[in-house]
Amino acid sequence: KAGVTQTPRYLIKTRGQQVTLSCSPISGHRSVSWYQQTPGQGLQFLFEYFSETQRNKGNFPGRFSGRQFSNSRSEMNVSTLELGDSALYLCASSLGGTGNTIYFGEGSWLTVV
């Protein structure tokens, strides 16, 4: 059974640009969530999608957005990139019910220069 797949793994962008990251969840999982990891702030929840609807949202500016498709694949977008957006972006999937185990992908390393 394939795990959570994230693409691209590594990318470098310039300030002001935008970026789109992709996540394919484990087959059968309907919940996809995104996290940002930085040395200063640690692991922070961005948002969660379940059956194409945003169900939870963290405390990030509107430049961070996401969506989920009917096949449960998800994308997150960051517009008008800032240096502080440099981070490891982790995607996770689960069945989506209360108390389900959550599985993470390998992450996408974003560097903003």
Add this chain to the structure above:
Amino acid sequence: GIQVEQSPPDLILQEGANSTLRCNFSDSVNNLQWFHQNPWGQLINLFYIPSGTKQNGRLSATTVATERYSLLYISSSQTTDSGVYFCAVDGAGANSKLTFGKGITLSVRP
């Protein structure tokens, strides 16, 4: 929101030693998971343990939900156990929204 505290922040062990990592949380949880973050950044599931005790090889975990803490035990540590260990919880009604502790950095020396 729910708070998660992990201790100690750093731990240095000699290979073969045992260790206990602690996670305290501030409210009732539906989900508690322990992860090991590998050098490439991936969070590897160790345990899903909102309550009770589980064992997997040299690792075991216990969560006492009524007292709001969880412990991860590593026995006969190996150099490959090095890395950062995270505890993460999903508060009541949070549905797949994990709050992470700051992590415990474990270094196992040969």
